[in-house]
Amino acid sequence: MEVVSVEVCRDLPLAHADKADTLTRSLPANVHGHCFFTLNGTFDVIGETDPRKAALDRVNDAQIAFGRTDG
Numbered sequence: 001m002e003v004v005s006v007e008v009c010r011d012l013p014l015a016h017a018d019k020a021d022t023l024t025r026s027l028p029a030n031v032h033g034h035c036f037f038t039l040n041g042t043f044d045v046i047g048e049t050d051p052r053k054a055a056l057d058r059v060n061d062a063q064i065a066f067g068r069t070d071g
Helices: 002-011 014-040 042-046 051-065
Strands: none
């Protein structure tokens, strides 16, 4: 996880660098949740047609919340 944390930290503004570890720990949960919902059919039931895009959107949401605006 340390390698991922370094990458997350690199993308965060310095003012939020202290959040890198928290965001890094939530990343596998985000991916796992999207994979699990895809495999067990939950996304089909709730009408999600693009789970990959949904997962990437959540990553982008986190980046924007912490001040990154360049995508």
